[in-house]
Amino acid sequence: MRPFDDTYFMKMALAEAALAAGEGETPVGAVLVCNDGIIARAHNQTERLNDPTAHAEMLAITSATNLLGAKYLTGCALYVTVEPCVMCAGAIAWAQVRTLIYGAPDLKRGFRKYAPLSLHPKTIVKSGVMEEECAGLMTAFFRSLR
Amino acid sequence: MRPFDDTYFMKMALAEAALAAGEGETPVGAVLVCNDGIIARAHNQTERLNDPTAHAEMLAITSATNLLGAKYLTGCALYVTVEPCVMCAGAIAWAQVRTLIYGAPDLKRGFRKYAPLSLHPKTIVKSGVMEEECAGLMTAFFRSLR
Numbered sequence: 001m002r003p004f005d006d007t008y009f010m011k012m013a014l015a016e017a018a019l020a021a022g023e024g025e026t027p028v029g030a031v032l033v034c035n036d037g038i039i040a041r042a043h044n045q046t047e048r049l050n051d052p053t054a055h056a057e058m059l060a061i062t063s064a065t066n067l068l069g070a071k072y073l074t075g076c077a078l079y080v081t082v083e084p085c086v087m088c089a090g091a092i093a094w095a096q097v098r099t100l101i102y103g104a105p106d107l108k109r110g111f112r113k114y115a116p117l118s119l120h121p122k123t124i125v126k127s128g129v130m131e132e133e134c135a136g137l138m139t140a141f142f143r144s145l146r
Numbered sequence: 147m148r149p150f151d152d153t154y155f156m157k158m159a160l161a162e163a164a165l166a167a168g169e170g171e172t173p174v175g176a177v178l179v180c181n182d183g184i185i186a187r188a189h190n191q192t193e194r195l196n197d198p199t200a201h202a203e204m205l206a207i208t209s210a211t212n213l214l215g216a217k218y219l220t221g222c223a224l225y226v227t228v229e230p231c232v233m234c235a236g237a238i239a240w241a242q243v244r245t246l247i248y249g250a251p252d253l254k255r256g257f258r259k260y261a262p263l264s265l266h267p268k269t270i271v272k273s274g275v276m277e278e279e280c281a282g283l284m285t286a287f288f289r290s291l292r
Contacts, residue, residue: 047217052211052237053241058199062200071192071196071198087235087236087237088233090232091198091199115232115236115264118232
């Protein structure tokens with residue numbers, strides 16, 4: 001039995017996404033994991049901070065590098081509920097995150113469309129972890145705006 | 147006579163880049179301009195903040211949106227000494243910056259290589275403003291590291 005698997009950490013990212021939804025933010029959540037321990041949790045705060053750069057991934061990376069006192073996250077895994085955008089993919093590349101695991105694809109704004117080669121060449125990417133739950137939060141949020 | 151032209155604002159960005167160099171940071175500087183007035187100035191602070199996301203453009207965008215209390219910079223021009231990376235291009239897109247003016251190209255890490263279509267479709271791009279001075283600061287910096 002392995003309690004700390006991809007599903008476990010994606011559930012933590014989903015809990016962050018749910019917090020975002022409750023605050024009227026686009027429901028994306030992220031956690032950064034190092035040696036099976038969560039070192040940063042964040043959710044989208046672009047509305048609260050009036051800052052278009054305040055995506056969950058950016059906040060998690062800034063928080064984790066601050067905690068570790070290091071610019072690189074080469075031993076870390078980033079769990080994020082939705083495929084990162086170009087900006088976040090660029091940040092993930094600079095931080096040299098070892099593994100990127102995301103839930104739902106973002107066909108409109110995801111990095112795979114605009115910058116498929118932007119990640120660090122050593123970064124491993126997994127997708128589709130709890131995809132339905134991750135996408136469901138986004139669908140419900142955008143439906144509520146209409 | 148037009149005192150506030152591209153050269154004028156690029157000189158302000160260069161002054162920021164020179165500050166970065168003096169602090170041992172990669173010498174990139176940026177200013178955000180709205181109605182011929184500078185509303186944000188920033189330079190690279192990745193070393194000081196231990197944060198791979200602390201590029202000049204990111205800090206300038208966060209600072210300007212904070213000042214204006216708005217998530218978008220549709221009426222603004224961003225002057226930056228070096229071609230933005232993928233992360234910064236993504237942020238410039240989210241902020242819907244109207245005009246991007248950069249000095250020197252970055253053939254290795256610039257967004258034009260990895261994400262040429264990542265900017266907002268309405269964003270106007272100019273390059274080569276004071277290119278020699280902008281590139282010169284970078285060359286001198288990287289030579290000093292060897």
